[in-house]
Amino acid sequence: MLRRNFLKGAGIGVAASAVAAPAIAQSAPEINWRLTSSFPKSLDTIYGAAEVFAKYVSDATDGKFKIQVFPAGELAPGLEAANEVSKGTVEICHTCSYYYWGKDPAFAFGTAVPFGLNSRMQNAWMYHGGGIELMNEFYAGHNLFGLPCGNTGAQMGGWFRKEIKTVDDLKGVKMRIAGFAGKVMSGVGVVPQQIAGGEIYPALEKGTIDAAEWVGPYDDEKLGFYKVAPYYYYPGWWEGGAYLHIMINTEKWNSLPKNYQAIVWAAAQAANSDTQAKYDFLNPTALKKLAASGAQLRPYPQDVLEACFASAKAAYEEISASNAAFKKMYDAMSAVRADQYLWFQVSEHTFDTFMMNQQRKKAL
C-alpha cells in the first residue's frame, strides 16, 4: 500500500519529449537505456539479476523500453556505477548500495548492515515498513532513485587459511573484507584489506592475506578458495540478507511515463524475489560440491559472534553520533529488527528447526 503513496509523492511526470506522440503511443514510447552493472558476467547470479529485470521490462513493453546490460568495466568501473548514474552519464545501474559507504555510511542500509535483517525481514521493512521511502529520501540527495533488485540471502562468513577457535585467533588476521563489516572486524583485531574479486585467490595462495569473504557457496565455489583457505566459516553476520539495487538517475526516472514506472517497479520486485530463489536453489548443490572438495565448514565460535556484535554496536553508535541520515535509518531498522526477530522465532524458526533435525536424521 505504501508503494502507491510513494509513487504519488515522487513527482511523476511524463517528459515533454514523450507527450508529442499520438494518444496510444504516449504510454508506449521507444526508450533505450544503458545499465552499468557493478559485476562481471561470470557472476551469473548477481549479474543475472539485472538481465532478468531488463528482460521483464522489455517483454512487458513489447521491446519498446529496452535496457541493455553492460558488465562492470565497460561503461564504468564496478565501484563507480552509481556515481556515473548520479552524474547522468548512464541512465541506470545495478549495484550494491554499500559500495558507496565511503561517500556516506548511510548507503550501507540499502544492502545490508552487520547483525541486521535477514532477506525476508529486509523485504518486510522495505516494501511495507517504509524502508523504500526512507532509502529514497537519502538517495535523492545523490540524484538517484533506487529499488531492491536481488538478494543473496545470508551470506557465508568467509574463507580462512587457519582455524579460528576463539576471538583471539582473529587478532592480526589480514582479511579481505570492506566497508562497514571491515570496520566492525577491525574492532576485534582483524586487519581489513580491500582487494578486487579476481585478486583474492592469488593473495590467499601467497599468504599476502589470511582470509577473505565473498558471497556464498554458489559464487564462492567458482573461485576455488577451498584449495588455498579451506576453513569456510558461517554465518556472514554482516550480510544476513544482502540486497542488490537498481539505481536510476532521478531525472531519467521522472521522465518515464507512469506505466513504464509501474513496469520498472514490478520488474524490480519480481527480479528481487527471483534472484533470491535462484540463490536458494543453487546454493545447496554448490555446498555439497565444496564439502566433497575438502572445504571445512565451521560455525564462528560463539565468543567471536558476541565480540563482533559488541563491536558492531559501538560502530553504530559512533557513526550515529555524527550522521543524522545514518541514525535515522539505524533507528528505523532497529525497531523493525526487534519486532521481526520476536515473530520469526515462533513459527518460522520452530518449523525450520524441526525440519533440519529431520534432515540430519536423513528422514526427509
Added chain:
Amino acid sequence: MLRRNFLKGAGIGVAASAVAAPAIAQSAPEINWRLTSSFPKSLDTIYGAAEVFAKYVSDATDGKFKIQVFPAGELAPGLEAANEVSKGTVEICHTCSYYYWGKDPAFAFGTAVPFGLNSRMQNAWMYHGGGIELMNEFYAGHNLFGLPCGNTGAQMGGWFRKEIKTVDDLKGVKMRIAGFAGKVMSGVGVVPQQIAGGEIYPALEKGTIDAAEWVGPYDDEKLGFYKVAPYYYYPGWWEGGAYLHIMINTEKWNSLPKNYQAIVWAAAQAANSDTQAKYDFLNPTALKKLAASGAQLRPYPQDVLEACFASAKAAYEEISASNAAFKKMYDAMSAVRADQYLWFQVSEHTFDTFMMNQQRKKAL
C-alpha cells in the same frame, strides 16, 4: 531462466480477435477480466494480494488490461473459484490450490503440504527448480494455468481450548482443519471438522469443536479466537510456506498478447513477494497484541510433531501408491526439501538463531 523455456513451451499465441487491430495496438488491446477471489474483503492480507496483482497489471498497461477483483460469494463460492475458471465462466481466480484436494490430492502441492517447504524454499522450487512447470503440467488437465501469487509464511498451529501436553491429548479432539492436514491429524487421533471461517468462533465458544486452525497472528487476531480457545500452538507444520495462486482459464491465458503474458507473470511474482513482506511486517505487532490479550503461546510438544511427521509420511506413501501425478510432485518436492534444509541450517539458521538469542536478551 526456466521461465523463458516455459513461456516458449506454453504455446503462446495472439488470439485472432486481437490481431485485427493496427500494429501499435496489437500489444495493447483493451481487455477486461473478472477475478473471483476465494477470500472475503475482510482478509486484507490474502484478498489484498489479488488487488496488488490487478493494480500492477492495470498500471503497467495504462489501464488497458483491467482485472476487477470480486470477493468470495459474488461470482462464485470461495471453494469453487478454480472450478468456475476451469469451466470458463470467469477468466481468473485467486485461490488456494489445495482447496481442490477433494478433486485430486495433487492440488495440495500448489499451496503447501505437511512438513513441506518454507516460503523461500517454495520460491526456489517453483521459480528455479521446475516447480511452476510441474504444477502446470497438472493444472493443464483441469484447463487452468496457475502462478504463485502470495505466501503467508509458516502459519501458526491453531487455537485449542485445552492445553496439549502429549500426543495422547489430541485423541478425540474435534479440530477445524481440512484437506491433507486433516488427514494427517486424523492419523494421530484428531477428528477433523470442515467449518467456514465465520462459523469457527461460535463453534469454539459453544464447544462444538475443541480447536481450530486459521492462518497466523494478523489474520487470527481479527477473529478473536483467543477469547474462547486461548492456547495458541506453533508451528503450523502443514503450512510451512503456504502459497496463494492466480489461476487463469487456459484459453484465456493463451489468448493474451505476449507482452500481457509477461506483465501477468511479473505482476504475479511481484505480488507474491509483496504479500509475504506484508504478512511479515504485520505479524509481529499482532502477535504482541494477542499475547497482551491473554493468548497463551505454546510450541507443539516434540512427541506431537514426531507423531504427525510419521502420520504425514504414511499419508504421502498411501496416496503416492495410487496417484501418479501426486507421486511425481511428492518426489520432486522431497528432493528439493532435503537439499534446502541441508543448506538453510548453515548460514541462515545460524544467523537467525544468534539474532533471536540477542532478541530474547533484549540486546537488539
